[in-house]
Amino acid sequence: MKEERYTFEELCGMFDGRLPDELRTHKLNDDLRTSLAQALTKMPKRIVEWASGTLIFISSTDKPAFCISRKLKPFKGIIFLSDCLRGCSEKKQAFIIAHEIAHFKLNHKCGISDKLTKEEIHKQQNEANELAGKWLGYDFEESGKRKEGISHE
Ligand SMILES: [Zn+2]
Numbered sequence: 557m558k559e560e561r562y563t564f565e566e567l568c569g570m571f572d573g574r575l576p577d578e579l580r581t582h583k584l585n586d587d588l589r590t591s592l593a594q595a596l597t598k599m600p601k602r603i604v605e606w607a608s609g610t611l612i613f614i615s616s617t618d619k620p621a622f623c624i625s626r627k628l629k630p631f632k633g634i635i636f637l638s639d640c641l642r643g644c645s646e647k648k649q650a651f652i653i654a655h656e657i658a659h660f661k662l663n664h665k666c667g668i669s670d671k672l673t674k675e676e677i678h679k680q681q682n683e684a685n686e687l688a689g690k691w692l693g694y695d696f697e698e699s700g701k702r703k704e705g706i707s708h709e
Pocket residue numbers: 655656659680681684708709
């Protein structure tokens with residue numbers, strides 16, 4: 557059963573203007589905002605709605621994407637996106653973003669601030685990949701592209 561999706565136009569701007577003051581300087585640039593909106597067109601509406609009330613997306617200069625749990629009321633966490641994400645195919649970009657959202661949907665522990673064993677991290681990564689694949693209808697693990705050289709957490 558195919559779930560409803562938002563259009564690109566509907567998604568442009570959906571995540572704008574809601575950054576807490578302290579994060580204003582880390583606003584996503586236009587390219588990354590486009591990548592985010594494109595990625596979200598591939599995800600079920602109910603997940604996008606949930607994410608829009610729960611998560612903040614800001615820019616970083618580090619890995620293509622990673623996330624941290626931080627309570628910034630009413631938000632639950634922050635997903636960082638960097639320009640190197642743009643080096644991936646559109647499908648892969650969407651998968652990476654969906655994977656980060658999945659970590660929050662699954663109430664995962666934060667790989668950065670919580671002390672996790674390698675096994676726990678691995679388990680969380682697999683769970684996030686699985687859920688991202690379910691939302692998007694495709695999976696980057698199965699197509700053997702896991703070691704594509706794109707690291708994300
Ligand atoms: Zn992950």
